[in-house]
Amino acid sequence: MLESTPFEIPVFRPVTDPVSEKTDVVVVGLTESGALTPTLSAIDGLTDKWISRLIELGQLRGKQGELSLLASPLSDGPVMILVVGLGNKPVTRSDAFESSASAIRKLVDRKRDRVVVSLAESFPEEFQEQIVAGAVSACEVQALYQADPPIEVPASIEFSGIGQAVIDRGAVIGQSINQTRRLVNEPPAMVYPASFAERVEELAAGTELQIEVWDENKLEAEGCRSILAVGAGSSKPPRLVIMRYQGGGNEAPLALVGKGVTFDSGGLSLKPSDAMVDMKCDMAGAATVVGVMLAAAKLGLRKNLIGLCGLAENMVSGDSYKLGDVIETRSGKTIEILNTDAEGRVVLADTLDVAVQCEPQAIVDLATLTGACMVALGTEVVGMMTNDQALCDAVRQAAEVQGEPVWQLPMFELYDEKVKSKVADIKNVGEGRWGGAITAAKFLENFVGDVPWLHLDIAGPAFAESPKSHRDAGATGVMVRTLLQWIASKD
Numbered sequence: 001m002l003e004s005t006p007f008e009i010p011v012f013r014p015v016t017d018p019v020s021e022k023t024d025v026v027v028v029g030l031t032e033s034g035a036l037t038p039t040l041s042a043i044d045g046l047t048d049k050w051i052s053r054l055i056e057l058g059q060l061r062g063k064q065g066e067l068s069l070l071a072s073p074l075s076d077g078p079v080m081i082l083v084v085g086l087g088n089k090p091v092t093r094s095d096a097f098e099s100s101a102s103a104i105r106k107l108v109d110r111k112r113d114r115v116v117v118s119l120a121e122s123f124p125e126e127f128q129e130q131i132v133a134g135a136v137s138a139c140e141v142q143a144l145y146q147a148d149p150p151i152e153v154p155a156s157i158e159f160s161g162i163g164q165a166v167i168d169r170g171a172v173i174g175q176s177i178n179q180t181r182r183l184v185n186e187p188p189a190m191v192y193p194a195s196f197a198e199r200v201e202e203l204a205a206g207t208e209l210q211i212e213v214w215d216e217n218k219l220e221a222e223g224c225r226s227i228l229a230v231g232a233g234s235s236k237p238p239r240l241v242i243m244r245y246q247g248g249g250n251e252a253p254l255a256l257v258g259k260g261v262t263f264d265s266g267g268l269s270l271k272p273s274d275a276m277v278d279m280k281c282d283m284a285g286a287a288t289v290v291g292v293m294l295a296a297a298k299l300g301l302r303k304n305l306i307g308l309c310g311l312a313e314n315m316v317s318g319d320s321y322k323l324g325d326v327i328e329t330r331s332g333k334t335i336e337i338l339n340t341d342a343e344g345r346v347v348l349a350d351t352l353d354v355a356v357q358c359e360p361q362a363i364v365d366l367a368t369l370t371g372a373c374m375v376a377l378g379t380e381v382v383g384m385m386t387n388d389q390a391l392c393d394a395v396r397q398a399a400e401v402q403g404e405p406v407w408q409l410p411m412f413e414l415y416d417e418k419v420k421s422k423v424a425d426i427k428n429v430g431e432g433r434w435g436g437a438i439t440a441a442k443f444l445e446n447f448v449g450d451v452p453w454l455h456l457d458i459a460g461p462a463f464a465e466s467p468k469s470h471r472d473a474g475a476t477g478v479m480v481r482t483l484l485q486w487i488a489s490k491d
């Protein structure tokens, strides 16, 4: 049977002396000011001012993102030195994450045993977690099915100036981002509703997460007719995965809800090949919920959380749901189907209703929901739509802290009539293409009652066409860091 490259996880540990121990590479930061960090200063001292000379000669410039891999003249200590440019602006948390990730991505091109990351000295102490998370995230790529693995993950990545406890926390965050990315990058023949649910159970084994899986019979019994409708055209039946984490006593949980369309052909409103080619990524919202729940449990966050993944495969067959169909959703509201490719909101209708029944204090949903959101904001910005400004502001603040770009779109009442149906309570498309990200959110709003709710449209940022220096193309794991930041900061 086809099998993807297994996760290779290096040993992560602290190192006290980055210069004198025999290692393969030491990674150091340099700003445009040319000021030497303690590690660079130590190397300079042992090499008759070699580093200072390189800076004077303009060979090391500290430009933002510039990576200079130098053969070390030291007879003991590291074989190579990787200097990471940190620019001339105040450094941010995402600089910490990305500079560390870029460095490791540069170093996984060949076999290396010991890589020492000495970047903590270039950042405030509270950014240390991101240095580790970035390094870990760089150990995952989208090429999961190549005879020659495209990267060589170092046997150990060691961090100078960071204690083991922080290293462990950063590693959990980095690995959770990678678990999310892995779920998305796997082909649809590997990740379909039932196998997605099985993977969640495997990933949650040994954690404090409780997993409940609703199969097609349970979905039927629960009245989840909209999830079943979307999945009706597929030979692979739908699932609903419920993940519970009790870290916060008796308080009401925060609910995270993810769209998990494991493959979206568009259904009878069939997509052309160009638009279908990446549609394994249409479950990225659900995969993000899994990543956040895993991390929250492993980090022992003192909050109650519930994660729900609505999982279906949108396919074409004699049983497919049809244009003109009217579905009575679990909530009792009826929806008219006018485009079977607007299926994400249909799956979410029942998934949100199950979330509401759990009486959460807030719901955040994530979905690769609309191309319209990408038309509005481009491919790298998450669209936010809400019925509760305080909730939206809190998540936006967490996103700013973590450096993940988000932008709020309006939810004026005037949009409500755009999803009114002539036949049912609402219809699953708006009026033409206009405001498509918002009319999708307006549809969802019908299923959250008066629970504070935030909808995150991640259609663009969840899956990247091309790589960046700090991550491969394909799944990005966007919003895992932001949501963990939000959950942890919530009092």
Ligand SMILES: [Zn+2]
Pocket: 264, 266, 340, 341, 342, 343, 344
């Ligand atoms: Zn679709």
